[in-house]
Amino acid sequence: QSALTQPASVSGSPGQSITISCTGTSSDVGSYNLVSWYQQHPGKAPKLMIYEGSKRPSGVSNRFSGSKSGNTASLTISGLQAEDEADYYCCSYAGSSTMVFGGGTKLTVL
Amino acid sequence: QVTLKESGPVLVKPTETLTLTCTVSGFSLSNARMGVSWIRQPPGKALEWLAHIFSNDEKSYSTSLKSRLTISKDTSKSQVVLTMTNMDPVDTATYYCARISFSSITFDPWGQGTLVTVSS
Numbered sequence: 001q002s003a004l005t006q007p008a009s010v011s012g013s014p015g016q017s018i019t020i021s022c023t024g025t026s027s028d029v030g031s032y033n034l035v036s037w038y039q040q041h042p043g044k045a046p047k048l049m050i051y052e053g054s055k056r057p058s059g060v061s062n063r064f065s066g067s068k069s070g071n072t073a074s075l076t077i078s079g080l081q082a083e084d085e086a087d088y089y090c091c092s093y094a095g096s097s098t099m100v101f102g103g104g105t106k107l108t109v110l
Numbered sequence: 111q112v113t114l115k116e117s118g119p120v121l122v123k124p125t126e127t128l129t130l131t132c133t134v135s136g137f138s139l140s141n142a143r144m145g146v147s148w149i150r151q152p153p154g155k156a157l158e159w160l161a162h163i164f165s166n167d168e169k170s171y172s173t174s175l176k177s178r179l180t181i182s183k184d185t186s187k188s189q190v191v192l193t194m195t196n197m198d199p200v201d202t203a204t205y206y207c208a209r210i211s212f213s214s215i216t217f218d219p220w221g222q223g224t225l226v227t228v229s230s
Contacts, residue, residue, distance in 0.1 A: 038217070051218075098171075099215065100159065101156060
């Protein structure tokens with residue numbers, strides 16, 4: 001269960017779009033369409049933003065979208081807003097009823 | 111409204127056993143499609159999945175911590191308990207419980223978390 005690989009940081013200006021990658025292996029991201037993304041503001045609990053790779057829970061802005069290609073999943077945030085500044089984590093099912101998180105990405109809105 | 115709340119000691123000594131309780135409301139631990147997971151986050155570091163338990167008592171543990179973890183539930187009390195043995199300073203972290211969906215394998219919602227410090 002090695003952690004999924006995410007960039008340590010990304011940044012963008014208000015109104016722009018950014019993409020955060022999440023690279024795993026053929027044993028986790030590549031084998032299952034069960035990648036989820038979580039947003040975490042400082043001092044707060046994580047919040048589910050995307051599940052099953054590309055589905056948005058009720059109440060999550062449609063500016064957030066997810067996709068997957070091979071062993072890499074991606075989270076795209078369009079129309080960047082100041083409130084999007086947070087840490088983002090991906091998570092994948094890794095088989096045998098186990099889960100693995102990514103190392104997290106800090107998003108800075110310039 | 112679904113809520114989860116963690117409780118337990120804020121400070122434990124090295125080698126001691128940590129016992130954390132997650133009390134849930136707004137859903138039943140007997141719900142066939144739901145369960146509860148424990149996830150931790152050391153200060154300034156990433157999230158780490160620890161364990162989960164489903165209504166049929168199916169349990170799963172992190173491979174790296176399996177020998178130290180035990181998860182159980184008391185459906186009548188709406189509580190899930192996690193024990194971690196042989197605590198070490200590197201286990202200092204905020205410990206979260208979260209509801210997990212059996213089908214989509216997602217954590218939603220999360221409890222507020224509880225910071226546990228391991229120090230003598």
